[in-house]
Amino acid sequence: MAFDLWCINNIGSRSMMSFADVHQANGSTRPFFRPYEHEDNGDDDLDEYFHQPEKKRRLTVDQVQFLERSFEVENKLEPERKIQLAKDLGLQPRQVAIWFQNRRARWKTKQLEKDYEVLQSSYNGLKADYDNLFKEKEKLKAEVNLLTNELLLKEKEKGSSELSDKDALSQEPPKKAIADSASEGEVSKTSTVACQQEDISSAKSDMFDSDSPHFADGVHSSLLEAGDSSHVFEPDQSDLSQDEEDNLSKSLLPPYVFPKLEDGDYSDPPASFEDHAFWCWSY
């Protein structure tokens, strides 16, 4: 039998090939498997084999190679091409169609595996970046908390020492005139204002002086007792962007109060200050 040249005319010269070419290139002398085209070739084994039409038979290496090359050229099978391939390979058109169908399924599976690998490596890279950034963020948060607490302690320490000094120097009732015209709450508030005002300049100069000898004293503070101390030492759970950190720095000036830093809330100090127990001074 002569094999017809299978030229994929509608695809281009690159795809021009024939089953005979593939067969020769493969160096095979084995006859092609032709389960549905019984030839009288005198091969008893094959003859016997062909008399089992219900058996599933594998295509020969050459047939598969030919189909593979055809698949590389075009993975879809037009009817005309299917018939031609079947004729060339001595198969039934349906077999060719099934082979292409299964081959497309295998190709798709492989493609999915490749896509998965690409996505996984991309994910791994992103995760590494995220982990690094997360560590950096935690480090910066700890730094902010440390500095905040340090500043607060210094303020409280200065405030209490000023008060005790004034008590010692003068036995007269403090701000009596003012107290006469104001409520009790206003008295304490006003007196606190007086002492706080004196602290402003020194507080500013000491703000980030962690080497100050007062820093590690564990200063007792009535302010801490009266207020919500848990807010002061509670680790900040918020994420600080650069802008938020800038706002925080600004908020540390005049109202020397450090409310609990809620998530993402560093930009609106006045509102939160009003309700805060530490708030005892204003312009």
Add this chain to the structure above:
DNA sequence: TTGTGTTTTATTGCCTCC
């Protein structure tokens, strides 16, 4: 040789398109 896992061929059922 045999048990077991993998690959390949083929079927079935459903869906879409013309």
Add this chain to the structure above:
DNA sequence: GGAGGCAATAAAACACAA
């Protein structure tokens, strides 16, 4: 409604270790 594609699956063929 028929043809063809696809997903799921069956089943035969194959590979290979024990």
